[in-house]
Amino acid sequence: MKKLFLSAFMLMGLAFGTQAQEISKNALGLRLGDNDGFGGEISYQRGLSKNNRLEVDLGWRNSKHVDAFKLSGLYQWVWNIDGGxxxxxxxxxxxxxxxxxxxxxxxxxxxxxxxxxxxxxxxxYVFDIPLQISLDFRPELYFNDDYRGDNFGPDIALGIRYRF
Known part of the structure; x- marks a missing residue:
């Protein structure tokens, strides 16, 4: 019986310990990836609650033949794995x-x-200093897009942001 109570107590402690850590209220930085020729994006994250945030990214391209911009907005759920x-x-x-x-x-x-x-x-990964790095995969489905030629764009990017 003691083992049962001890196990239940430890399991409850583990469940409460795996709650998402509080995310930063604001984070500003760069998201660097392929992004269908857009390359880098300016990225801003706004914490909405303890484990939800909004991310807004602005990518642009200015080359000899192509000028373009792309504005994206995402609602994200965040879960803590361990530590940072x-x-x-x-x-x-x-x-x-x-x-x-x-x-x-x-x-x-x-x-x-x-x-x-x-x-x-x-x-x-959220460092003890106000810095965060990320690696993400963003599949995008395009509508009315003659620029790409197809309707699907996979995007893998590395992000680095200053948290405040």
């Missing part, structure tokens, strides 16, 4: 615009806009 390690998942979407111009051989110009739905899953 967290994993998270989220859903969201965004909008974007692109323009293409090639004046070398033939005067070719085209432009367009697109919308997309996105999911997100990743892992992060």
């Amino acid at each position: 390690f967290n994993w998270y998942a989220g859903v969201g979407g965004g909008i974007g615009s692109w323009s293409y111009e090639n004046d070398y051989h033939v005067d070719v110009k085209d432009s367009g806009t697109f919308v997309f739905a996105a999911g997100d899953i990743g892992i992060e």
Whole structure:
């Protein structure tokens, strides 16, 4: 009987100990990945509750032939693994615009806009200093997108953010 009570007590302690740690109220930094040619994004996270947050990312591209931007927003759930390690998942979407111009051989110009739905899953480490790094996978499903040529874009990125 003592073993049963001790086991139940330890199990309850483990259950309460695995609750998500409190996430930072704000985090600002960069999210660096492929992102279909957009490369880096400015990334902002806003803590909404103890284990939920909103992430907003702005990616842009300015090259010789293509100018584009992409704005995405995701709602994320965050769970603590151990210590400073967290994993998270989220859903969201965004909008974007692109323009293409090639004046070398033939005067070719085209432009367009697109919308997309996105999911997100990743892992992060929160340091004792106000720094957080993350690695995530964000599958994106595009609508009205002539820029990409297909409707699916997998995006793997490394994030580094300052927490405040």
